[in-house]
Amino acid sequence: MSRYWRFVVPAMIVLAVVVFLIFQLSSNLVFFNTPTELVESPPGTDARLRLGGQVAAGTVVTEDGGVRFLVTDGRRSVPVVHRGAPQQLFAEGRGVVVEGTYDGSVFHSDSMLVRHDEQYRVEDVEDGVYVNPGSQP
Amino acid sequence: MNASGHRMGGASWLDRAALAAVAGALALAFLTPPEATQGNVARLFYLHVPSVSVAYMAFALALVASVGYLVSRRMAFDHLAVAAAEVGVVFTGFTILAGMIWAKPTWGVYWTWSARLTLTAIMLFVYIGYLALRRAIEDPQARARRAAIYGIVSVVQIPVVHFSVVWWRDIHQLGTVANPTGIQMDGILLVAFFAGLVAFTLVAAALVTRRYALAVLEAGVHDAAARGAGALAGDAVEAPRIGARAGEEHG
Numbered sequence: 001m002s003r004y005w006r007f008v009v010p011a012m013i014v015l016a017v018v019v020f021l022i023f024q025l026s027s028n029l030v031f032f033n034t035p036t037e038l039v040e041s042p043p044g045t046d047a048r049l050r051l052g053g054q055v056a057a058g059t060v061v062t063e064d065g066g067v068r069f070l071v072t073d074g075r076r077s078v079p080v081v082h083r084g085a086p087q088q089l090f091a092e093g094r095g096v097v098v099e100g101t102y103d104g105s106v107f108h109s110d111s112m113l114v115r116h117d118e119q120y121r122v123e124d125v126e127d128g129v130y131v132n133p134g135s136q137p
Numbered sequence: 138m139n140a141s142g143h144r145m146g147g148a149s150w151l152d153r154a155a156l157a158a159v160a161g162a163l164a165l166a167f168l169t170p171p172e173a174t175q176g177n178v179a180r181l182f183y184l185h186v187p188s189v190s191v192a193y194m195a196f197a198l199a200l201v202a203s204v205g206y207l208v209s210r211r212m213a214f215d216h217l218a219v220a221a222a223e224v225g226v227v228f229t230g231f232t233i234l235a236g237m238i239w240a241k242p243t244w245g246v247y248w249t250w251s252a253r254l255t256l257t258a259i260m261l262f263v264y265i266g267y268l269a270l271r272r273a274i275e276d277p278q279a280r281a282r283r284a285a286i287y288g289i290v291s292v293v294q295i296p297v298v299h300f301s302v303v304w305w306r307d308i309h310q311l312g313t314v315a316n317p318t319g320i321q322m323d324g325i326l327l328v329a330f331f332a333g334l335v336a337f338t339l340v341a342a343a344l345v346t347r348r349y350a351l352a353v354l355e356a357g358v359h360d361a362a363a364r365g366a367g368a369l370a371g372d373a374v375e376a377p378r379i380g381a382r383a384g385e386e387h388g
Contacts, residue, residue, distance in 0.1 A: 010286075011290055014290050014293060015293060018293055018294070018297065030305045031307050032308075034306075052306065087245040088242060088245075089174070089175070089242075113245050114245055115310065117311075117321075118311045118321045119322070120321065121172065121174070121322075122325060122326065123170060123172075
């Protein structure tokens with residue numbers, strides 16, 4: 001019986017720690033905030049954080065030294081001013097995670113990650129030639 | 138030496154099957170069309186996902202072997218546990234490497250501290266810790282017992298790693314094949330994935346088999362050394378016979 005408890009007690013402790021981590025630290029384990037979270041509970045203007053969502057269609061404007069666009073989660077959207085070259089896969093409709101500060105109306109980003117979804121599809125074939133990757137809307 | 142029916146020198150049928158499967162999977166990985174959004178870089182899927190699947194399987198096998206040891210106290214289970222855990226570490230490392238190579242051209246960075254990535258790195262180090270623990274314990278029975286407990290407890294993290302992308306928003310996308318709403322991959326690409334999964338599974342099985350045979354040999358060497366410890370010292374070390382030799386020289 002003592003051998004049994006010597007195993008079960010540490011196992012229970014480890015399990016308790018894991019459960020604690022999952023439920024108590026969940027808010028710190030998310031990689032980015034959504035536009036809805038940002039708009040409905042804005043953080044301090046000098047707090048550095050990540051914003052993630054989709055690049056809204058028709059909102060991408062390239063300008064000197066960067067790009068501006070709207071990031072949306074379907075409910076709310078936040079205008080982003082990004083300084084620096086956008087990533088290779090950056091495009092309208094794609095997922096994006098930008099890092100920077102939110103001044104209450106505009107998100108100022110200096111770091112961008114592009115997300116891709118979990119779908120893997122074959123490209124359309126035209127005359128036996130595959131359409132250039134990433135050229136689809 | 139023929140440990141567990143596996144010659145250490147030659148190639149077994151399993152080795153040959155693994156090699157053939159690797160050749161077939163490589164051919165399919167390059168012959169299938171490029172992916173619509175990511176192009177050719179998405180071919181890393183056929184390495185990255187089978188690799189982590191095999192790592193999970195290896196750690197699950199280490200769990201089964203660890204339980205088997207604690208129940209039966211047969212050393213064969215301990216040999217299987219170390220073989221599986223070691224192979225799991227190799228494939229976890231390979232998963233992270235392939236993922237980093239993939240992340241740079243798609244996300245834009247090799248590494249970022251998201252939950253999925255961080256938890257996978259922790260999984261790697263926890264199992265490296267398992268191997269380190271084994272190295273630190275001399276007595277085979279004590280080593281097998283403590284390693285078995287470690288091997289059972291450490292499995293708790295695997296579902297956390299796997300479901301981290303479901304539980305918390307992550308830079309890493311959801312599972313494609315293990316997706317709650319169905320497989321998110323076109324048929325021809327899926328063929329290349331399953332070919333990769335078969336190849337990785339066979340390679341891992343071949344590695345586990347060899348590592349198991351090696352563990353059996355290691356245990357044999359240890360046992361022989363332990364049995365012969367007293368006699369060996371007596372046989373190998375000759376008592377100095379200075380007086381006798383001196384007598385011969387002068388005689």
